[in-house]
Amino acid sequence: MPATQTGRSEDLLAELSAWVRMETPTTDPAAVNRLLDVAEADLTDAGAAITRIPGRDGFGDNLIARTPGSGKPVVVAGHLDTVWSHGTLDSMPYRVNGDRAHGPGIYDMKAGSFLAFHAVRAILRQGVGTNRPIVLLLTPDEEVGSPTSRWLIEREAAQAACVLIPEPAGAGGACVTARKGVGRFVMRVEGKGSHAGGAFEDGASAIVELSHQIIDLHRMVDLDRGITLNVAPIWGGSRPNVIAPEAGCEIDLRVNATADGEAMQARLLGLTARTPGCRVIVQGGMNRPPYAETSDI
Template sequence: MVEGLVTRESPTTDKAAVDRCGAALAGYLNDIGADVTLLPQDSAGDHLLAELGDGPNQVLLLGHFDTVWPVGQLKRMPLQRKGHRLFGPGTFDMKGGIAIGMLAARAVLEVGMTPAARVAMLWTSDEETGSATSQQAILQHGERSKAVLVLEPSGPGGAVKTSRKGCGQFELTVTGVSAHAGIEPDRGASAVHELARQIVFLESLQDVESGVTINVGRVDGGTRPNVVAEKAQAMVDVRVRTVADANRIERAFAGLTTEDPRTQLQVNGGFRPPLERNAAVRRLYEAAKQVASDLGRDLSEFSTGGGSDGN
C-alpha cells in the first residue's frame, strides 16, 4: 500500500496528481471494508472520509496524502526498499502513517474484535499549504470524536507529539511613491525603506525563550537602483507555543502603521493555532502510554515546532 501511494506523486498544488493518489487510496479503503465518501474540492485535491463500524461514539484518524515533492521527484529520488524500510518522497510524511492507521483498523476487524466506537478516517489533500479547504471538515469531524489521532511522523525513538507550535503566515505589502533617486529623491517615498523599518519592529516581537520566533523569509521590492521603490513585499513566518501568544502577535500585525505617512501598508495572513498540551491531550497520551506498556514498549512524548492538521 505504501509503495502504491508513494508511486502516485501528489504535490499539493497539482490537483490532478493529488486526485490520482486519492483514487488509489479510496480503493485501498474500500478493500478493508470502509464506507468511503469523497469530499470534492475546486481549488485543491478532493478529501476522503472513510468510516468503519457504527455507534454514537467516534475515534478519528487524521492525516494527509499531499506532499511537498513535485511530480518527477521519483526520478531523482526513487522509491527504495532497504531491509524492512522504505525510502522515497512522501513515505515518512505521511503516506506511511496512513498505511499504519489502515492496517490497525483492518487488524481489529480481522481478529473479530468489535470496536467500542466508530472509526472514522479523514485523509486530506492540502495540509502542506495550511489546510485551507480541509479545515471545516477537520473541525466538524474532530468535534464529534472522543479522540483524534493524527498519524504524522513520530518524534525521535517513536515519540508521540503531544504539543505543536502554532504557525503564522503573514504578507506585508508596502506602497510608496516612485521617483528618480538622483534627480528628485525628495518627491519619492520608498516602499523598501518603509518595509525595512517594519521588519526591524517585527524582530523586536521575537522571544525565543518563550517559543515565539519570527522569520522574514522572503523580501521583494523595487525595480532599479536609481528609482525610489514604489512597491515592496515581505513574507513572514511566525511560530508560537500558546494561543495567548498567537493572539498577541496577531494583534501586533493588525496594529502595524507606517512611519512615512506617504506610504501605505497592507497586512494579510493569520495563524494555524498551536496544539497545547492540555488536560485532554495528557489523558489521551497516558492511555496510549499504558497500551504501549502492556505491549512491552516505552512510549515517550515530544514537542515540535512544525504544524499539521492536528493544530
C-alpha cells in the same frame, strides 16, 4: 482484541514507495487528487462507505471512508499534501537505508497516512469486527493550515469518541503530547513607483520598506519562549529601472503559549511603515492555538 493480518513488510514498503513517488505539493490539487484516487479505489473495493468532497479555492478533494459499526467512531485523520515541490524526487529519491525509508513527504506524513489507510483497508478486507466504527479522513491542505478542510475535521472530531493523528513521532520516537500554536499572516507594502533614473527621489520603494520589516520580524524571535517567525515567500517590484510601488511576504508564526499568540498577533497587525511614502498592511491571525501538555495527558 480483534486483530488483522498486517501483511509482509516488503509489500507494505513497495506500496508506500508508490505513494511517495506520487509527488503531491499542496499547491497542485490535481496531483493530490491522483493519490486520493488510489486510496479511494482500494477503500471502495474493500467495502468502505465513501464520501468525497470536491476541492475548492485551488486545493484538492477531501475523502472520508467509514467502516460499519454503532456508537461514536474512532476518527483517524491524515493529510496527503506535502511541502515538497514537483521535481524534488530528482534530488531526493525514495530509498531504503537499513530499517528506514526516505523520500519527500514520507515523514510528514505519507507514511502515517498510508499506515492508517492500510489498517482500515485490512480491517474491511478481512471482515474484522471493531469495538467502534472507524472514520478515516484524508485531507489535501494541512501544510498551509487546512483552509478548506478544517470545518470537516472539526465536524467529524466533534462526533467521535477519540481522534488519532498518525503524524510522525517526536525525537527518539517519543509520543507527541504538546504542539505549538500557529499563526499565518500576509504583509503587503504600498510604496510609490517612479523611474529609478530620472525620478529616483520621487519614489518610495516598497521593497526597501519590506526589507526593514523582515529584519524587524526576525528580531521578534524568542527561542527561549518558543516564539519563532519565518518569512517566505516574498515578492515585489516589476523591473530594475522602476522603484517598486508594491511588495509583500507571508509570515509563519509559532508560539508555545496562548498569551504569546495573542500578543504577537496584536503586534503584527499593528505594524507600521518606517519608510516615508510607504504604507504597511498586515492581515491574518492565529490559525491554531497551542496545545499545551498538562497532567491530564
